[in-house]
Amino acid sequence: MLKGQLPTAVSDITSRLVSFPGPSGLQVVGYIDEGAEDVWNERVVILAPRYGETKKNNLQLAYELVANGFKVLRFDQTNHIGESDGAMHAFTLSGATEDILAVVDYVDRFYEPSEVVLITLSLSSRCGFRACAQDSRISRFVSLVGMLDMDRTLRAIYNRDFFGELKAGATWSRVDILGFEIEGDKFYQSLVDSDMLNLSGTLIDSAQVSAPVLHLCAERDLWVEREDVDQVMSCCCNGRVVSIPSVGHELNENPESLKFAIQEVMAFCAEGLAGNSDALCVPDMKVLLRQNRLERSKLQASMDFSESESEFWGEYLGKFGIIEDAKYYVEYFDKMSALLGAIQPSDVLLDAGCGNGFYGISIIRALIRDSSVRGSLPQPIHYCAMDLTSHGLTRSYSRHTESLVEFQRQQLCDSGAVGFSYRKVDFDAVGGELGAALPFTDGSISKICCSLVLSYLKEPLNLMQEFYRVLKPGGVAVVSSMKPGCDMTVLYHDYVTQDVGGEGEQDASILLSAAGRIKLKKDTGVYQFFDVEELEHLAAQVGFMETRSCRSFGHQANVIRIVK
Ligand SMILES: C[S@@+](CC[C@H](N)C(=O)[O-])C[C@H]1O[C@@H](n2cnc3c(N)ncnc32)[C@H](O)[C@@H]1O
Structure with a gap:
């Protein structure tokens, strides 16, 4: 040509x-x-x-x-x-x-x-x-x-010798391979028989x-x-x-x-x-x-997606916490926090779809850092975590409490000026013509973190519209999505290749299974991963103007920062 x-x-x-x-x-x-x-x-x-x-x-x-x-x-x-x-x-x-x-x-x-x-x-x-x-x-x-x-690849993915275990006499009527349950014993026997x-x-x-x-x-x-x-x-x-x-x-x-x-x-x-x-x-x-x-x-x-979204995410988040120290997660949340900017006195922060509360943790860490530099008590701020599952909210709460107590201990005070609250909300029932409003008055929120959530909603535009309503003029939102065609297994590679042993190995295989299920839901159009232009378009449709974008999360997620 x-x-x-x-x-x-x-x-x-x-x-x-x-x-x-x-x-x-x-x-x-x-x-x-x-x-x-x-x-x-x-x-x-x-x-x-x-x-x-x-x-x-x-x-x-x-x-x-x-x-x-x-x-x-x-x-x-x-x-x-x-x-x-x-x-x-x-x-x-x-x-x-x-x-x-x-x-x-x-x-x-x-x-x-x-x-x-x-x-x-x-x-x-x-x-x-x-x-x-x-x-x-x-x-x-x-x-x-x-x-x-087959043997080497499965060992690389799971860091586990599946077939060695079967050879040594383990029996698996069902085993989950990348999100699908298959008859492990028969699968293995057939591999052996057919060389x-x-x-x-x-x-x-x-x-x-x-x-x-x-x-x-x-x-x-x-x-x-x-x-x-x-x-x-x-x-x-x-x-x-x-x-x-x-x-x-x-x-x-x-x-x-x-x-x-x-x-x-x-x-x-x-x-x-x-x-x-x-x-x-x-x-x-x-x-x-x-x-x-x-x-x-x-x-x-x-397809038969019989479990509810709440059940699905409850199970997912239960295992997700274990990899919070993996390299890509740490980098990613550092980036999200940096894009949202330093916490200002009287900030009201919304963590929309908080999952296990990673963003909340990063706020507490920032407060500890700031107060040790400035040597003064923080100004009042409020962080509000929302999610579909009680599972995630409970995990967020218990992890935040631990860190907040540590913060108060360092400050030798009861720092009531830092408020954390939790609320169960189904974003699919929010916004639009028939939906409920987010429980905030217009222009009352300073910063919104919405990390890897929009993709899983039926009408992401409705939530985006609510973000615009509740943000203060000049308020910032950072919104992300896995990129279309992302390789989610890359994210777990870091974790599964650490020598975690025992339960950790099982957790890794459950994570990979969840990743397989997310991929299937994406392939069938139940979920939708957005490229940067699509995220920007969603934001522009509801009135956000100033937009910056980047890649993070092992290059697998698109992130945009938008200002009201
Ligand atoms: C991939 S996780 C991301 C969690 C967290 N923001 C993070 O980045 O670690 C997706 C989150 O969206 C939440 N979620 C999915 N559908 C939702 C809905 N309809 N309403 C509220 N939260 C929802 C899930 O419960 C889960 O916590």
Whole structure:
């Protein structure tokens, strides 16, 4: 493509639901994405979902491929989430491999393509190597941030030897792997029986793959060892490794890295095609977004999020406190406090969605610091914590009390000038035409901290509007959201790699499970992570003018500071 030339947007793309028999008679459900018949380049690309995701997560890549002449079949695995048959707890890697082989059969039978290209992501790459070793109809294989050693990866993520424990006789009817309960014993036994437990099996498979293989590895991947990748690829007779710069295992985290990866994939898929040029076409955004909306509402309707939000956050916060000393949290709360600015006499501070009360703790620390510098008692201030769950409020209260007592001890006084209060409020019932008001009069609050809360509300704009009402003129709010495509596992890496042992290990796995559930709710549109422009737009809609933004939290969260 010439410099400065815009890519052509293709709007003639359709998606058609198909289903066909997979392993053990289970139906596999997928979408055929295709453009006009006369632009088809005779190649079909199969997109296998990664663990814990559905065909919807592959929609963008599929449409990019279709815009450039390919037909795509993206499907849901059986015994997994999504529309295919079977229940997630029965998931195995050998079952997921059989799904791929069933899809190859289907594609071969109905389209008789000149080439079948397989693209797998993360854990499904392990199945991809097995499928390619068994079925030579797969003529090209892309392993995107492929996990090649199940045992090593799980140990890296959880800092726990799951399989060693099972080998030593532990029994797990159910085990939570990244937010999904699966039958641990059966999963393990199937890995052993199919030789998919560790790297040695992958090396054997890769030696049998005759198709060209492109392995794209992420430069900052915490979960896949580069030496494993190099070993596996050196066994392939026609393998190539490309490193994707400036990103970890979650490619969506960095749009530039994702773009780079898509271009590499596209070029590899198109190798050998007559008239192949590097003039990339793109799908028309309207067409892509329409299909995305359709699939999101279908997925939402099919998921069972039976626990209430209050139960969900209660359980989450119960485990969340343990990592408050992790590097990224400390940095993040320092930044939030710095953006809100030094506490002034008579400040009234609102911690909206206080969780375990981290912001309150940072206020008390600042007071201790200030008074030791100035040697005087603080001026009266008031901090008000609000949250949906009594769980979080109780934890906040007990932690704050401890710190406040310490503060008073240092001051040798009963510093009644510092008031802390707690209130249970459901922000989903606040603001808008029918909602209640926040329990403050207009212009009565000096500072608002709203850390990682808006994403979980049905109408975040309503709360933002209330913030504007209750803030004093010149008052400041700092509001944050995880960034779209963030990699939440990065945040826990710091914690799980500390040698915490015992209960700490269990807590880490519960945290990772909660992160998996948050991701699923985000993928289905129940939650929404905002980019900076979206946060700024929410703020501007209710009247905030002065806005500053930054990244924090291990680069995974967007933060804006707004002034009334
Ligand atoms: C990810 S936590 C963030 C907690 C805290 N602000 C922090 O940054 O550590 C999300 C918080 O939002 C709260 N929350 C979620 N939905 C809410 C709602 N509808 N009303 C009030 N709080 C809510 C949860 O209870 C939880 O404490």
